Amino acid sequence: MTTVSASGAYLEVQGLMKWFGSDRAVDDISFSLPKGQFLTLLGPSGCGKTTTLMSIAGLHGIDAGVIRVGGTVYTSKADGIFLPPEKRDIGMVFQSYAIWPHMTVKQNVAYPLEIRKVERREIDARVADVLRLVGLADMSEKLATQLSGGQQQRAALARAIVSRPRLLLFDEPLSNLDLKLREQMRVELKRIQHEVGITSVYVTHDQAEALVMSDEIIVMSKGRIQQKGGPHQIYARPINAYVSNFIGVANLLKGRVVGVTAPGRGDVEIAEGGHRVKLSCQLGEGVAMGEEAVVSVRPENVHAERVNGGGQRLEGEVLQAIFLGNYVDCRVRWGEFEWKVLAHPRDRLREGEKVYLRLDPEHTLAVQQ
Amino acid sequence: MSVQTLPGTAADAPTTSRWRSLITQESVATLIVSVLVGAAVLLPLFTLVVSSFLVLDPGGFDTAWGFDNYKTLFTDRIIPRAFVNTLLISTGSTIVATVLGVSLAWINARTNCPWRDRLEPYNLIPFFLSPFVGAIAWHNLASPKTGLLNAWARHYLGIEGYLINVNNIYGVIWVTGIFFTPLVYLFVVGSLRRMDPSLEDSARTTGAGLVRTTMTVTLPLVAPGILSGAIIVFVTSAGEFGVPFKLSAPYGWETLTTQIFSKAVGDDANHYLGATMSMALGAITAFFIYVQQRYIAPRSFTTVTGKGFRPNVIDLGRWRWVAFGYNVAFILVAVVLPILCLFIVSLHPVWTAEIIPSDMSFRNYEKTLFFWRPDAIQAATNGIFNSLILAFAGASIAMVLSLVVSHMIHRTKGFGSRVLDFLCVVPIGFPGIVLAMGVLVTYIKTPIYATLWILLLGYITRFFPYGQRNIASVMLAISEELDQSSRMAGASWLTTLRRITIPLLKPGIFAGWVLLFIIFLRELSISIILYTSGTETLSVGVYYLTNFENEPLTSALSMAQTVMLLICILIFRRVAGREALTA
Structure with missing residues (x-):
C-alpha cells in the first residue's frame, strides 16, 4: 500500500473537483510530483490554487477525484475515503503564519x-x-506576539517541518511581508526545504517567487491547469498567451500561421496596429498551419537599433524611455501597437527618436490564444 | 534531516471506510449538541403551542381541544386590560430609556463633559442590577405614605399627603425606564464613538451649524443603533415581571406577566390559559426581535467603519457643567438613591417612613442570611444557596454549550451551522416568563419538576445565547488558521479545542461566564414560575419576603443581592471591555 507508484510520483492528484455552490473552484485537475521536489501552484486570486492546497491538506472535502501521497490514499471521493487532516502527516505554513499567541516560540x-x-x-x-535551522535559536522563549513578521514566518516554518512530515504545504506564506524581507525569505525558504528534503507544494500569485523557488510550476486559471513545467520552460516556452502574459512581461500580437518552414518553425502573419507583416517564429505546442496564434516576445528579446540592418525589422518611434539604472524601460510606437522594449542604458534612446526593432526568430514564439 | 515516518501517522493508518469517515469527533459532537439545543429550545415552545389549545373545564379536571382560551383573552375581565397596560408600560419605558440612553451616550462619547470617562461605568450599573429590587427601593422611596421622599416633602416642604407616587403604571414606566437605559446607551455609544468624523465635518463645511449637523447627520447615522436599543427595551419591558408585580399589580394595574404568573401558580392556576397568554406575549416579542435582528441590526454596521477614528468632540462651553450635572443626576437617581434607601430601610425593625438611628441594627440581615440560626427565614437562606449553585452550574454549563455551538456556527460551514445560528436567536425572542411557562408545561410530569434541574434547564435555555455571543465575538476576531494549523500539526478536533481554541478564547469565555453568573444571580421571571418550596432562588426569596414579611426584611435580602451583584460587576469590568456587553 505504501509503495511509490511506477512513475516515481510521490504526490498524486487525479481528477480533482471542488465546487462552491455552482462555482467550480477546481475543475478537473491532475498532476503528480516526485519525492523531494518543490512544486508551485501559481495563479491570480480565485484560480483555485488555494482550494487545491486545502484539498490536499484535508481542510475541506472534495467533489470528485483522488489524492494520494506515497501510495496512501488521503482522499478518494469514489471510494468514500477521507483521511482527517490530523492523520495526514502534513506540515503547513499558513498565510497569517497562525503562530499561537498564547504559547512561546x-x-x-x-x-x-x-x-x-x-x-x-x-x-x-x-x-x-x-530553531537553529530557521535562525530563531535565541528566540525560543519569546511569545509569538513579540516576534516580527519575518520571525513569525520562520517559527511557522519550524513548526511545519519539526515532525519531518511527508509533505509540506505553503499557502502564500510571504504575501504579508515587505518586499525586502520577501526577497530574502524566498531564498531562505528554498535553502531550508532543500536541506530537509521534504516534498513541498507552494501556493502563490507572485511569479517571481515561483521562478526563484520551484522545481516545478503549475500555472492555473479559473480552476484549470494552464501549463506545468520547470521555471525556465514556463518562462521561455509558455504554452499560450495567458501563461506568457502571467509569467513576466510579454509583447503579444495576434496573427495566423501562414507557413511552416521546418518542424517547430514557421511564419506568422500579423495584422496588428495597422501593419501587415510576416514574422519568423518558433511554433509552440498545438500551433499549426493556417491556425490563429499569438506571437509572444519578451521585452528583453526586442532590440531597438538606430540603423536598419535588414532582416526582420519593424520601424517605430520611441514614445517613452525610463532610465532605471541597469536598463531602460522603453515604449516604442509601431502604428497603433506599443512595443515594450528593454534597452541597454548605453544606447541612450531618446523619446521621439526613430528606431528599428529587431526580433530574434529564436525568441519569437507563436503560442495558442 | 531525513524524511522518516513517525508512528501513528498516515503510513499505518487504516484506510477509512465510507461510513467511518463520517463519524468524526466533530460530527458526533455537532449532532449531539444540535439535538440537545434543538430539544431544549423547541420542545417548550412546541408544548406551549399545544397547551394553548387545551381548554380546562369549569371543574378544573378535564381538558378538551378548542379555541376557548384564545376567546378568553378577549372576554376576560382582567386580561384585555392587562394587555393594554403591558403595551403602555413598554411604550412608556422605551421612551424614557431612549431619551436618557441617547442623551447620556452622546454626552459621554461626543462632548467635553468633565470626567466623562469616570462617569461611564456608573451609567452602566443598572444594567447588572435587579429591576425587581429597584422597584422595591422605589417603593420605599416614593410610596404615598411610607415613601422616604414623600415623608421628607411633608417634613421639610410642609406638603399635605404626598409629592410623588410610584405605586401605579407611571411608577413602573419610571423604574423600568431607568433600569433599561444602559441597553440603549450600549447600542448607541459604540456607533457614536466609531463614526467617521469626516461625515460630520463635511456637513459643517456646507454651512450647517452644530445643532443642525447633529440632527441631520449624527443622529440619523446612529438611528439603527437607537432603534435596536429601543426595540430591545420594548421587548424586555413587556417581559418584565418583578416591577409591575411590586408597583402596579397590587394597585389594580395588572400586566400580561403578572397575569401569567397568577395562572401558573396560586389558587386559580390554569396552566393552559397561562400558556395561551404566554403565546400572545411571545408573539409580540418574537415579532419585534425578528424585525430587529433581520432588518435593523445588519444596518447598524453600515454607518460604522472598523477603523479607529478619533470622533469629533464638541466643546459645550459652560453648558458642559449642565451635561455633567445631568449625568450625575442620572447616577444618583438610578443607582445611589435606591441603594441608599434600601440600606436605610433594611436597618429598621419596622419601616414608618422615619429614620430612627436608635432603632437601627443588623437584625434583619441575621434573619435573612444566617441560615444556622433558628429564626432564619428559610425562603431567604434557601434562595441564596440555590441561586449560588444555579448561577455557578448554569454559567459553567451554558459556557461549555456556547463554546461548542459558537465553534460549530463559525468554524464549520453548512446546513447544521445555519440551524444552530437560528436556534441561538430564538430564546432571545421570548421573555423568560414565557419560556418558563413552556418549560413548566413540558416537564411538570417528569421527575425534574420541583428540583433545581428544571430551573437550571430554564436558565440555560433562555440565556445561553448571551454567552454564545460573547464567545462568538472573540472567535470572529481570531483567525481560523490558528485552529487549522493545529489540525495540520496532527492534533485531533478535541485536542485542538482543548489546547488551542479554548486558551485563545479564555477572555471571552470568562467574560461570558461572569455575565451569565450575574444574570442568574438576579433571575426572577423564570424562577417565579418554576420554583417550588425548597427550590427558591434569591429573587424568589425577595418575592417571598415582600409578600409575606415586612419591607425592612425585604430590603435586607435585596441589599445582600445588590452587594453580590456589585462585586460581580467589579470582576466583570476587570475581565471584559465595554464591547462584551453589546450583544
Whole structure:
C-alpha cells in the first residue's frame, strides 16, 4: 500500500473537483510530483490554487477525484475515503503564519511532537535543531506576539517541518511581508526545504517567487491547469498567451500561421496596429498551419537599433524611455501597437527618436490564444 | 534531516471506510449538541403551542381541544386590560430609556463633559442590577405614605399627603425606564464613538451649524443603533415581571406577566390559559426581535467603519457643567438613591417612613442570611444557596454549550451551522416568563419538576445565547488558521479545542461566564414560575419576603443581592471591555 507508484510520483492528484455552490473552484485537475521536489501552484486570486492546497491538506472535502501521497490514499471521493487532516502527516505554513499567541516560540514548535507523543528529551533536541535551522535559536522563549513578521514566518516554518512530515504545504506564506524581507525569505525558504528534503507544494500569485523557488510550476486559471513545467520552460516556452502574459512581461500580437518552414518553425502573419507583416517564429505546442496564434516576445528579446540592418525589422518611434539604472524601460510606437522594449542604458534612446526593432526568430514564439 | 515516518501517522493508518469517515469527533459532537439545543429550545415552545389549545373545564379536571382560551383573552375581565397596560408600560419605558440612553451616550462619547470617562461605568450599573429590587427601593422611596421622599416633602416642604407616587403604571414606566437605559446607551455609544468624523465635518463645511449637523447627520447615522436599543427595551419591558408585580399589580394595574404568573401558580392556576397568554406575549416579542435582528441590526454596521477614528468632540462651553450635572443626576437617581434607601430601610425593625438611628441594627440581615440560626427565614437562606449553585452550574454549563455551538456556527460551514445560528436567536425572542411557562408545561410530569434541574434547564435555555455571543465575538476576531494549523500539526478536533481554541478564547469565555453568573444571580421571571418550596432562588426569596414579611426584611435580602451583584460587576469590568456587553 505504501509503495511509490511506477512513475516515481510521490504526490498524486487525479481528477480533482471542488465546487462552491455552482462555482467550480477546481475543475478537473491532475498532476503528480516526485519525492523531494518543490512544486508551485501559481495563479491570480480565485484560480483555485488555494482550494487545491486545502484539498490536499484535508481542510475541506472534495467533489470528485483522488489524492494520494506515497501510495496512501488521503482522499478518494469514489471510494468514500477521507483521511482527517490530523492523520495526514502534513506540515503547513499558513498565510497569517497562525503562530499561537498564547504559547512561546518553543511551545509552538514543540506542539506537533507533543501530539505525536515523542519523548520530552527528544522534543527539546529536535526543537533546538530546527530553531537553529530557521535562525530563531535565541528566540525560543519569546511569545509569538513579540516576534516580527519575518520571525513569525520562520517559527511557522519550524513548526511545519519539526515532525519531518511527508509533505509540506505553503499557502502564500510571504504575501504579508515587505518586499525586502520577501526577497530574502524566498531564498531562505528554498535553502531550508532543500536541506530537509521534504516534498513541498507552494501556493502563490507572485511569479517571481515561483521562478526563484520551484522545481516545478503549475500555472492555473479559473480552476484549470494552464501549463506545468520547470521555471525556465514556463518562462521561455509558455504554452499560450495567458501563461506568457502571467509569467513576466510579454509583447503579444495576434496573427495566423501562414507557413511552416521546418518542424517547430514557421511564419506568422500579423495584422496588428495597422501593419501587415510576416514574422519568423518558433511554433509552440498545438500551433499549426493556417491556425490563429499569438506571437509572444519578451521585452528583453526586442532590440531597438538606430540603423536598419535588414532582416526582420519593424520601424517605430520611441514614445517613452525610463532610465532605471541597469536598463531602460522603453515604449516604442509601431502604428497603433506599443512595443515594450528593454534597452541597454548605453544606447541612450531618446523619446521621439526613430528606431528599428529587431526580433530574434529564436525568441519569437507563436503560442495558442 | 531525513524524511522518516513517525508512528501513528498516515503510513499505518487504516484506510477509512465510507461510513467511518463520517463519524468524526466533530460530527458526533455537532449532532449531539444540535439535538440537545434543538430539544431544549423547541420542545417548550412546541408544548406551549399545544397547551394553548387545551381548554380546562369549569371543574378544573378535564381538558378538551378548542379555541376557548384564545376567546378568553378577549372576554376576560382582567386580561384585555392587562394587555393594554403591558403595551403602555413598554411604550412608556422605551421612551424614557431612549431619551436618557441617547442623551447620556452622546454626552459621554461626543462632548467635553468633565470626567466623562469616570462617569461611564456608573451609567452602566443598572444594567447588572435587579429591576425587581429597584422597584422595591422605589417603593420605599416614593410610596404615598411610607415613601422616604414623600415623608421628607411633608417634613421639610410642609406638603399635605404626598409629592410623588410610584405605586401605579407611571411608577413602573419610571423604574423600568431607568433600569433599561444602559441597553440603549450600549447600542448607541459604540456607533457614536466609531463614526467617521469626516461625515460630520463635511456637513459643517456646507454651512450647517452644530445643532443642525447633529440632527441631520449624527443622529440619523446612529438611528439603527437607537432603534435596536429601543426595540430591545420594548421587548424586555413587556417581559418584565418583578416591577409591575411590586408597583402596579397590587394597585389594580395588572400586566400580561403578572397575569401569567397568577395562572401558573396560586389558587386559580390554569396552566393552559397561562400558556395561551404566554403565546400572545411571545408573539409580540418574537415579532419585534425578528424585525430587529433581520432588518435593523445588519444596518447598524453600515454607518460604522472598523477603523479607529478619533470622533469629533464638541466643546459645550459652560453648558458642559449642565451635561455633567445631568449625568450625575442620572447616577444618583438610578443607582445611589435606591441603594441608599434600601440600606436605610433594611436597618429598621419596622419601616414608618422615619429614620430612627436608635432603632437601627443588623437584625434583619441575621434573619435573612444566617441560615444556622433558628429564626432564619428559610425562603431567604434557601434562595441564596440555590441561586449560588444555579448561577455557578448554569454559567459553567451554558459556557461549555456556547463554546461548542459558537465553534460549530463559525468554524464549520453548512446546513447544521445555519440551524444552530437560528436556534441561538430564538430564546432571545421570548421573555423568560414565557419560556418558563413552556418549560413548566413540558416537564411538570417528569421527575425534574420541583428540583433545581428544571430551573437550571430554564436558565440555560433562555440565556445561553448571551454567552454564545460573547464567545462568538472573540472567535470572529481570531483567525481560523490558528485552529487549522493545529489540525495540520496532527492534533485531533478535541485536542485542538482543548489546547488551542479554548486558551485563545479564555477572555471571552470568562467574560461570558461572569455575565451569565450575574444574570442568574438576579433571575426572577423564570424562577417565579418554576420554583417550588425548597427550590427558591434569591429573587424568589425577595418575592417571598415582600409578600409575606415586612419591607425592612425585604430590603435586607435585596441589599445582600445588590452587594453580590456589585462585586460581580467589579470582576466583570476587570475581565471584559465595554464591547462584551453589546450583544
